[in-house]
Amino acid sequence: MSRFAAVRLSHFLPSLALLGGAVATASLPGLNEFFTSLFNVLPTLLLLLGGLFCLVYGRQRELFLLVVLYLGYFILDTHADHYRESGRVRDDTALVFHLCSLLLPLLYGLYAAWQERTHLVQDLIARAAVLLAVGAVAVGLAQRYPDALLHWVSVVRWPALHGVWMSLVQLAYPLFALAFLLLLVQYLRAPRPLHAAQLLGLLGVLWVLPQVFTQVHALHVMCSMVMLMLVAAVAHEAYQMAFRDELTGLPGRRALNERLQRLGRNYVIAMADVDHFKKFNDTHGHDVGDQVLRLVASRLRKIGGGGKAYRYGGEEFTMVFPGKTIEECLPHLEVVRQAVESYQLQLRDKQQRPQNDKQGRQRRGQSGAAQVSVTISIGVAERDHERSSTEQVIKAADQALYSAKSAGRNCVRSHGQKRGAVKLAGQR
Incomplete structure (x- = not known):
């Protein structure tokens, strides 16, 4: 960079x-x-x-x-x-x-x-x-x-x-x-x-x-x-x-809490988690783990559909969509999931790191440097008559996230989604 x-x-x-x-x-x-x-x-x-x-x-x-x-x-x-x-x-x-x-x-x-x-x-x-x-x-x-x-x-x-x-x-x-x-x-x-x-x-x-x-x-x-x-x-x-979270540049947990207090009657909350994040840290070190978090944050920052991303804590992120329904948000969540999945993270020594984005694009895909794929799992829920508070919606999105993890990771799953339809089109 x-x-x-x-x-x-x-x-x-x-x-x-x-x-x-x-x-x-x-x-x-x-x-x-x-x-x-x-x-x-x-x-x-x-x-x-x-x-x-x-x-x-x-x-x-x-x-x-x-x-x-x-x-x-x-x-x-x-x-x-x-x-x-x-x-x-x-x-x-x-x-x-x-x-x-x-x-x-x-x-x-x-x-x-x-x-x-x-x-x-x-x-x-x-x-x-x-x-x-x-x-x-x-x-x-x-x-x-x-x-x-x-x-x-x-x-x-x-x-x-x-x-x-x-x-x-x-x-x-x-x-x-x-x-x-x-x-x-x-x-x-x-x-x-x-x-x-x-x-x-x-x-x-x-x-x-x-x-x-x-x-x-x-x-x-x-x-x-x-x-x-x-x-x-x-x-x-x-x-x-x-x-604001210093590592990723995204708004942090306190900013999220402030935003949740100002949501209207209709909104969607999505929880995203980096798959196998502990493995990245244990295998490649915390520097690579930080790179992974920054990569995911850079993709989540570009979420469409009126959504805004926050760092919830650790390797977990939150996306808030005011005035939306799950059906309107799912395509945008799938796009951001694919954006993270398609990026090949290059692992190089500090002395071999590119000095700018142009060098990074030129080296990307070249042999001689280890590559790792990063994926995320996403759980999403919306406010309805059963879940009237933001705490309940977040809890439901968290449950959907655990469901996505159980279903094989690297997928988007909504709360209450049947187990037979776990992965969206385009998943590996």
Whole structure:
């Protein structure tokens, strides 16, 4: 499988919507009193509530990203307020602004790429120590050598690369580019909504810095939206962890329970089980067993007839068909059973595995690699006057599944089906 196969536009859409809304709102000539008050307090609320949420769930990366963003917001907002109230900047504003332009991408990229690998308390202490050390060095140099430091950060080091469009010190752009490249590689290696939010959040920081003193609400709005991006991405991933099976990518047992509560009066439930799954694990190892589960899940995901597949647990899957009858669902179940049966799973050493789908299709069917066939048995039942609850329908589908197993496996069997008509057409 290609390493880019897991990249999804959906990972970026929520953050893109927030980023676009922030740019549009910040570009308005003025905001009414309600929104002005809202964006004045929103960064602080997001730091407190979002930071507590991240801390409870052990998301140290996002916690310190929020802290870094809030510190930058607070410092710049203090200087911007002084400028708007007095009509002139403070003596140290230029140095503070340039240092923020350098330290924000540096710390943002560092914390966004710093994985949680150690004990929670140790990790928190390490991240806090880095923040305090960098902050202490910056404050100490700014107080002791303000003029020399201002000259050092603002000097144009590469005249050939300098452009009139640059609103920040030249040194800030390589730091933003380095942080962006680091976060882009992180997303491509592990495509996740959170990594996408971090990437777009960095672009938001780059956009807002030149607007701090020229657009009244830009800093409040953009910092609020970037912090909201991160908190929303953490919540999104927490939802996925709770409701989606990590191995197969299908919705999990909790998502199934939620769906069962919202079914109408007519529906069909099918239970599918991988035949001889223990044999796969015992003979070929758990890695092959995981491949089998992913294969079956990929076929069940394409079930037609308005059905949706869930991982029930272990090697067992559930398919739900709202508003359908068994007669309407049986052809679709047979199609998915045949799709699993017709796929020849190639067993290769890790070093010989294809690098992408094209190589996999070319090698499929070639000699030199062991092949195994995967089959599934399916039991199906529908709601009627005898089975009025979802628990009863699932139990009936389970009984039909055991009947399919007893009948020789690799078949679809409905609840109450006579023993003489076990296998459907097309079965081996």
